Amino acid sequence: MLLVRRIALLAGALVLMIVGTREIRALRAYRETVVVSAALTSQIPLSTYFDGIKATLMDAPVYVFDSGVPGGSVLLIGGEHPYEPASPVATYVIMENITVTRGRVFVIARANMSASTLGMLGNAYPPFFRIKTPWGEKTYRIGDRETSPLEQWPDPFTFVHYPSTQNLAYQDSRNMNRTYPGRPDGNLTERTSYAVSEMIRREKIDMTIDLHEASLGYPVVSTYVCHQRADELCMMASMILSAEQFPMKTEVSPKSLRGLTHREIGDFTDSFAVLMETPEPFIDKFVGPMTEALMLTGRDEFMQTAADRGLLYADYNMKTGASLDYRVGRHLAGAAEVIKQMGEFYPAKTVKAAWPTYGEVMKQGIGYFLHDPAKADPRRVFLD
Amino acid sequence: MILFQAVIHQIYFVMAGVVALLLLTRLFRRKTRPGLTYDIVYAYAIIPFVLRALHIK
Numbered sequence: 001m002l003l004v005r006r007i008a009l010l011a012g013a014l015v016l017m018i019v020g021t022r023e024i025r026a027l028r029a030y031r032e033t034v035v036v037s038a039a040l041t042s043q044i045p046l047s048t049y050f051d052g053i054k055a056t057l058m059d060a061p062v063y064v065f066d067s068g069v070p071g072g073s074v075l076l077i078g079g080e081h082p083y084e085p086a087s088p089v090a091t092y093v094i095m096e097n098i099t100v101t102r103g104r105v106f107v108i109a110r111a112n113m114s115a116s117t118l119g120m121l122g123n124a125y126p127p128f129f130r131i132k133t134p135w136g137e138k139t140y141r142i143g144d145r146e147t148s149p150l151e152q153w154p155d156p157f158t159f160v161h162y163p164s165t166q167n168l169a170y171q172d173s174r175n176m177n178r179t180y181p182g183r184p185d186g187n188l189t190e191r192t193s194y195a196v197s198e199m200i201r202r203e204k205i206d207m208t209i210d211l212h213e214a215s216l217g218y219p220v221v222s223t224y225v226c227h228q229r230a231d232e233l234c235m236m237a238s239m240i241l242s243a244e245q246f247p248m249k250t251e252v253s254p255k256s257l258r259g260l261t262h263r264e265i266g267d268f269t270d271s272f273a274v275l276m277e278t279p280e281p282f283i284d285k286f287v288g289p290m291t292e293a294l295m296l297t298g299r300d301e302f303m304q305t306a307a308d309r310g311l312l313y314a315d316y317n318m319k320t321g322a323s324l325d326y327r328v329g330r331h332l333a334g335a336a337e338v339i340k341q342m343g344e345f346y347p348a349k350t351v352k353a354a355w356p357t358y359g360e361v362m363k364q365g366i367g368y369f370l371h372d373p374a375k376a377d378p379r380r381v382f383l384d
Numbered sequence: 385m386i387l388f389q390a391v392i393h394q395i396y397f398v399m400a401g402v403v404a405l406l407l408l409t410r411l412f413r414r415k416t417r418p419g420l421t422y423d424i425v426y427a428y429a430i431i432p433f434v435l436r437a438l439h440i441k
Contacts, residue, residue, distance in 0.1 A: 009427035153397075
C-alpha cells in the first residue's frame, strides 16, 4: 500500500512536470520572424568580432545597413533585458522599414538571446505577447532580465565587475547590462558584452544606442542616460523631443555605476554611449495582474493610485496608459533625434537613416509597420 | 578559464541529477518520517532537479 502511494505521488509529480513545462519548452524553442528592409547589406553573427561566444545561444545576429556613402555609424542594441519588450520590438520596426542614405546602421535586436528564452522566476507573467497587424498576428517572446542558467550556472557568491572590481549582486553576473565592457576569458555574459565592445571598436561605431524600459517608480524613466562625452547631444535631443513630441529627460551616466553600456562603452571605446528608458508599467512591482493586456496597453488601476499620490517619476493616466505603441514610438523618435544631433554637432559623423516616426506609430500602430513573412522575399526573412 | 567554466557548468547539471536520484531513493527507502506529508515533499522536490538535469528549466 505504501509503495503504491509513493508510486502514485511520483507519477503525479511527473504529470505536473510535463504539463507545467509545456510553456517553458515552447518559449525556449520559439524564434521570432523579421522581414528585413531592402536596405540590408549583410547579416553576420556577433561571434565575427569575438569567437568566444561561437556556437552558443548568445551569438546574436547583427544586421548591417550600409548606405555606401561616407558618414557616421550607429549601433542600436535591443533586448539586453528581454522583459522590456519595447526594446527588441523597436529594433524590429526599424529593421523592417529602414532606409539609409548616408553612413552605416548596425542593429542587434536580441542582444541577450538566452535571457529571452525563459520567464522571470517568481513573476507570473505570460511567455509571449502578440501584435495585431493588417495580415494577422505576430508573436514575440517576453523573457527574463538575465541570461538563462541553462547557459550560465552557477552564480558566484558576489559578482566582481571587470575591470573596476566593484562588487555587484550575484545575479548581475548574468545581467548583460552589468558586464560591460566585457572580458574575453570571463563568463558567457561577460564574453558577449566583450563581443559587442569589440564590434564597436573594430567597426569604429560613432554612437551606440542601448534601448531599455523602466518602471515608473524608478527615477531614470523616460530618460536618455548618456556618457559625459555624449551629454550635449542628449540634452539637445531631449529638449527638442520634450518641446515637440513627448517628455524626455537626460541624465549623465554616474561614474561609480559600473558595468552599464552608458558608462563602459563610453569609457572603453570611442563611441558616444546613449541608453534610453521608456515608462513600462508591466515591470513595476505594485501593478495588478501581469497580463499580456497590461504589457500591450500599460493600463493599471494601482499605477493610477500611485500616480494620484505623486509616487511616480513619469506622467501617468490610466485612460491612455503607456501602450507598446507609445513606448516603441518613443524609442524610434528618441534614437532618430539623438542621431540627428550627432550630425549637427559633428558633421563628419552624420548618419541619414529613416524609419517610422513617433506620430506614425501612434496613428497607425506598430502592426502596420510589420510585414508578412509569408509574402516577403525569403532572402529578407530572418529568425531571431 | 573558459574550459574550467564549462566543466564546472556541466558538473552542476550532473549534481542536479544526483540530487534528483537521491530524492527518488529517499522517497521509496527511508527509515525516518514515513508519513504522507514527507512522501509529497520528496515527490514534489524532485521536480526542479530533474528539470535542471534535463536542461529544461
